[in-house]
Amino acid sequence: MQEKGLLIVLSGPSGVGKGTVRKEIFSQEDTAFEYSISMTTRAPRQGEVNGVDYFFKTREEFEALIKQGKLLEYAEFVGNYYGTPVDYVQETLNKGKDVFLEIEVEGAKQVREKFPDGLFIFLVPPSLSELKKRIVTRGTESEEVINNRMNAAKEEIEMMHLYDYVVENDKVENAVEKIKAIVIAEHLRRERVEPKYKRMLEVN
Numbered sequence: 261m262q263e264k265g266l267l268i269v270l271s272g273p274s275g276v277g278k279g280t281v282r283k284e285i286f287s288q289e290d291t292a293f294e295y296s297i298s299m300t301t302r303a304p305r306q307g308e309v310n311g312v313d314y315f316f317k318t319r320e321e322f323e324a325l326i327k328q329g330k331l332l333e334y335a336e337f338v339g340n341y342y343g344t345p346v347d348y349v350q351e352t353l354n355k356g357k358d359v360f361l362e363i364e365v366e367g368a369k370q371v372r373e374k375f376p377d378g379l380f381i382f383l384v385p386p387s388l389s390e391l392k393k394r395i396v397t398r399g400t401e402s403e404e405v406i407n408n409r410m411n412a413a414k415e416e417i418e419m420m421h422l423y424d425y426v427v428e429n430d431k432v433e434n435a436v437e438k439i440k441a442i443v444i445a446e447h448l449r450r451e452r453v454e455p456k457y458k459r460m461l462e463v464n
């Protein structure tokens with residue numbers, strides 16, 4: 261039987277750089293992981309594409325998905341719903357592929373209950389002032405939403421002890437290397453050594 265893939269959950273306050281770090285990991289390791297595209301009721305930002313960045317839904321559509329049991333987890337974050345499609349995650353893991361979720365803390369708690377063997381990583385900023393600078397510089401949110409996200413950030417950072425690893429996103433390349441090393445170590449720990457890493461262990 262094919263072994264199941266690893267479920268990797270990346271959380272961290274809004275603006276810390278989860279998306280930036282995840283995209284960089286995927287650009288370097290494009291066949292190693294599958295990204296689970298979330299559902300949200302948030303309006304698309306400029307340049308965001310339905311089915312690539314998110315599946316954009318109305319509140320009615322999202323609530324129907326909840327009722328139909330289509331979501332592995334969901335949460336309301338600063339006025340919008342966000343959720344993970346359960347079928348995609350389960351089918352991809354069953355194929356033996358690693359699945360990468362980029363979700364906030366309440367959703368991650370729900371995933372932990374259903375997948376206690378998942379790998380949970382929390383990304384932290386160097387400081388709260390740097391976090392605010394990053395959200396402001398991104399230029400996608402109003403001042404009110406930024407303030408609400410900063411308030412949520414303080415509560416989320418208090419939850420970092422629920423995670424297996426905490427990684428500081430000081431520089432993107434540092435965070436990327438650390439997360440890749442954590443994932444490799446986790447595969448080794450579970451004795452699911454991928455062929456390219458197996459070579460490192462061969463003794464002549």
Ligand SMILES: Nc1ncnc2c1ncn2[C@@H]1O[C@H](COP(=O)(O)OP(=O)(O)OP(=O)(O)O)[C@@H](O)[C@H]1O
Pocket residue numbers: 272273274275276277278279280281394395397398429430431432
């Ligand atoms: N290490 C870093 N140093 C400086 N700026 C960074 C770093 N990582 C990401 N950024 C910048 O910070 C901003 C927020 O990054 P990003 O959108 O990836 O955050 P996020 O955690 O995915 O946010 P959200 O949860 O709101 O979707 C972006 O403008 C990005 O370019």
Ligand SMILES: Nc1nc2c(ncn2[C@@H]2O[C@H](COP(=O)(O)O)[C@@H](O)[C@H]2O)c(=O)[nH]1
Pocket residue numbers: 272273274278298299302333334335337342343344362363364365366367368
């Ligand atoms: N619980 C979930 N949280 C999710 C999901 N997809 C994204 N998110 C998180 O929401 C906030 C805000 O995202 P933004 O795109 O509006 O900036 C951020 O922390 C995301 O990681 C999900 O499926 N479930």
